[in-house]
Amino acid sequence: MPAKIIDGKQISQSVRQELKQQVEVLKASGIVPGLAVVIVGNNQASRVYVNNKKKACEQVGIHSEEYALPEETTQQELLELVETLNGKEDIHGILVQLPLPKQIDEEAVIAAILPEKDVDAFHAQNVGHIMIGDYRFLPCTPAGIMELLAYEGIDVSGKECVVIGRSNIVGKPMAMLLLHKNGTVTVCHSRTRDLGEVTRRADILVVAIGKAKFVTADMVKPGAVVIDVGMDRDENNKLCGDVDFDSVKEVAGYLTPVPGGVGPMTITMLLKNTIEAAK
Ligand code: GUN
Numbered sequence: 001m002p003a004k005i006i007d008g009k010q011i012s013q014s015v016r017q018e019l020k021q022q023v024e025v026l027k028a029s030g031i032v033p034g035l036a037v038v039i040v041g042n043n044q045a046s047r048v049y050v051n052n053k054k055k056a057c058e059q060v061g062i063h064s065e066e067y068a069l070p071e072e073t074t075q076q077e078l079l080e081l082v083e084t085l086n087g088k089e090d091i092h093g094i095l096v097q098l099p100l101p102k103q104i105d106e107e108a109v110i111a112a113i114l115p116e117k118d119v120d121a122f123h124a125q126n127v128g129h130i131m132i133g134d135y136r137f138l139p140c141t142p143a144g145i146m147e148l149l150a151y152e153g154i155d156v157s158g159k160e161c162v163v164i165g166r167s168n169i170v171g172k173p174m175a176m177l178l179l180h181k182n183g184t185v186t187v188c189h190s191r192t193r194d195l196g197e198v199t200r201r202a203d204i205l206v207v208a209i210g211k212a213k214f215v216t217a218d219m220v221k222p223g224a225v226v227i228d229v230g231m232d233r234d235e236n237n238k239l240c241g242d243v244d245f246d247s248v249k250e251v252a253g254y255l256t257p258v259p260g261g262v263g264p265m266t267i268t269m270l271l272k273n274t275i276e277a278a279k
Contacts, residue, residue: 005255007257022275038078062275072101082113095119137273
């Protein structure tokens with residue numbers, strides 16, 4: 001039997017309906033949640049992500065402001081903007097879209113964001129909270145994946161969970177959230193020996209590496225839950241994920257599509273964090 005395709009678009013719409021109601025309650029008490037979205041340079045993928053984030057804010061009634069800076073922006077200029085936004089009372093969340101141009105130190109910029117406004121949960125203080133399981137903000141992509149699992153009634157406790165990719169944005173926090181739900185977690189990366197041997201043990205496999213159609217059916221245990229975080233282009237320049245969807249769907253028990261899987265949930269978690277920040 002082919003995999004059940006997890007419809008992240010539909011699930012995210014249902015979560016956004018709930019968030020919209022929360023925004024209405026906040027507005028009735030005189031608070032309009034506000035998000036500042038900062039984009040530097042001309043990265044086309046970043047432009048698409050930022051537009052989607054702004055549209056999603058509008059959908060649930062969050063006020064959003066875009067700050068688009070030129071490619072040649074200096075680190076000092078960007079830090080000054082972050083300082084200004086830190087002090088702005090009507091802005092509860094600050095998001096600096098990554099990657100940044102090479103003359104800018106991303107870590108320094110993230111460190112400058114007030115932790116209370118860090119709706120991406122990238123600041124070391126928030127990362128620390130994630131480590132110890134006492135969250136203020138959840139990192140958007142891993143949190144969105146946990147919501148997808150919960151929505152589908154997939155229990156993590158005791159399961160073999162394998163994460164491919166060890167980025168600060170996805171792989172590492174994903175491993176933590178699965179661990180907090182009592183999964184047995186393995187993190188794989190480019191130096192992992194015999195990757196297939198590890199991934200074939202997974203009951204839940206999360207792939208976040210940015211390589212088109214990298215995970216093939218022979219790497220997946222029959223019936224496994226496969227979560228594809230990739231946003232890649234295939235040989236025909238068509239949007240695809242890190243998982244070879246057509247072959248893996250014949251083996252997996254559940255599979256997220258690209259687009260329409262993890263992506264919409266990531267944005268929904270950003271909205272959730274912005275509302276939390278406003279509260
Ligand atoms: N670049 C890729 N993913 C993300 C994200 O979740 N947040 C930000 N700020 N930049 C990103």
